[in-house]
Amino acid sequence: MFGHLVRRHIYGRCVYAVQTRTINVDSSTKLGFPCAYNDEETKKILNTINEQEMEELYKYNISKYRLKKIEGWRKKFGSFLSLEQVLELDGFGVTVLRKFYDSIVHGPKEDAAVAPKAIKRDVKFTTPLLSAQMVPKISSCVSLHVGLDYVTWAHFKLTKEQPTALAGWNSYNISDRKLHINELIRNVTQMNRLIPAADVYVVENPPVAQASAMGSAVQTNINVQRSQLIGMLMLMLANRASPFTDGGSSLSTDGTVGSNVFFLKQYLSARLFGIFVGNERVSSEEVIRSLMERQLAPNEETLESVQSRLIIPSGLKIIYEENDSTEREFLGQSLLLGLTFLRLCIFKCEDSLKIFRR
Template sequence: MFACKIVSLGIKSSAGQLKCLCTISRCLLSSFDDLTSQQRLKVLGTLNEATAQELEAFDVPKTIIRDIIDERKTNGVYRSLDRILKIDGSGENWLRKMCKSLTDVATKPSRTKNAKNFLTPTLPNIELRDAVAIHLKTPGVSWAKLSYPDNTLTEWNHENFTFLPLKMSPVETFNQTIGILKKIPPADVYVFEQRLSPGPRGSRQPAMVSAYTQQGELLSMLVALLNTSINHNASLRNGKMDSKNNIENRVFFLKSTLAPRLFRTLIGGERVSALEVLKEFLEGDGSKHPQIPCTQIKVNARLKTEFNSKSAVDKELLGQALMLAVAFMEFCVYKNRASIEALASSR
């Protein structure tokens, strides 16, 4: 319909064509205005997960299906709906029909074999603009903040536990946690990795048991403080509590080992240093490792310089938080099919 209008107007100048195309883009994007943030995420997740056969169930023409998959393979997963405008043959009616079809199906429980419970609890229907991944282990705590949908690393820092006493009183643990909380940037959600037990061997070593217990205490306090801090829980600032004054949870746990499996730092069930893969991952403007099937992230020069100036221990801490943040985005937000399929090959 729009193509006919362009021809009939006889637009010859590049400026005129650009103005007309911008008008068309605004008209097409208006079809998405009634979608909620969660619906957009579900539509994008379907576009990033679906095979050609699954897209046919949405009455998508085969020529468009091929273009959708080719675009996904060439330029990575879809992070915004307006990117569909780049696909030839996408018109106003087509886009509206596609979004309605995908939204209708996306609101139902997924039946695909890739629909796995990567996150506990399930991500609620919230306006997601950013997420902070927090890595907590014996050497220290680190965090990485990724914005959505531009996938930019905006904050990346850590605190070392070198001088932390082996045993702390409840008040000392509380004060330590408050100090960490003040440094963690606010976000819409906070993601930790699910904890693993120290195992039979570790349970026989008092030092490991003590460290594991201490981490558990710090983690429990961080979960409570992140959820109850007005600065960190946006729902409190917006007054979003139910009739029983229950606070909306904003802390989630990603299934253990997902991040190291995605970044190929889990060898024979044991984690190995991530420094080499991180160095390659952060090199160049694209910040995308050719062997790691994940969405491009943007990292500014300052954060890269600060990372490179750290000790090996601190780099490892920072790297674990970044990998956790990327894994959360890939598996729970973008639902990147390539990332999900990579899990099977990493076993």
């Protein structure tokens, strides 16, 4: 018991009052978080969770899932005003929060300081993985976007210590969404003649085949045809002469044979360039026009090297403008896909990489 019972007589009735032990509640809150931190420590904790980048917070005693919750709060509401306010987030209890705050006050463990590096190594963008030995040898790249009505591609030229140049972009119209396999082969053969030669070819991973829900048979057929089209086309491109595949001469250090065809994870380009809203990819036209006008990277981020810059010749800008809105959209998607591959896998631009480490 925190105290003892005291018997009092009030209007002929016996009432028992509980005399409780005095508790210092100056630092306690309505949420029940007893803050055993002085003013200086409290200020340090609040400054850390409000000001530091998410990748810097990884070194403290907190999971990636809970950091996502903190990031979401900061984006929606701004700064935390008190230590206990974090308890309002899903997944945070007193014990978890105490460990997190203690690691901020006393500093992270030495082995935790290298945690971000481990996270960086785990980020995989392509299938197969692009080996480090291949990167300096790549001087050209073709990125392809397979849409509902068009297959579009963008051709990039890479020169050391020079801006990357868009050497060309083009499209191929596929009018029928229910092509027989023979017609698919004919169309793919024609596209193969049009697509320029390059060191590597990049396409986005096709949608995963799933059991179709009632009423979605049309969409399932479209996804199947798109997957067939991508498979045939990339096989033809993979059979082209390449320094990375001929005769197995490009064995990497792990003994695997090199490839000139790479599949980029879905929606990477949309996320990098800020056109991924909810679960959908929105129009790329605004981003493309921004790139053509300012020749800058996504969100005007800092460009670490001259090679990260993109030069779009005026003739290719005219080609873009002369097409209808649908074709412009698909041309833009192929361009953004190629830029995403270059910035994440070839140039390894830190401003772009950190978006996918959160």
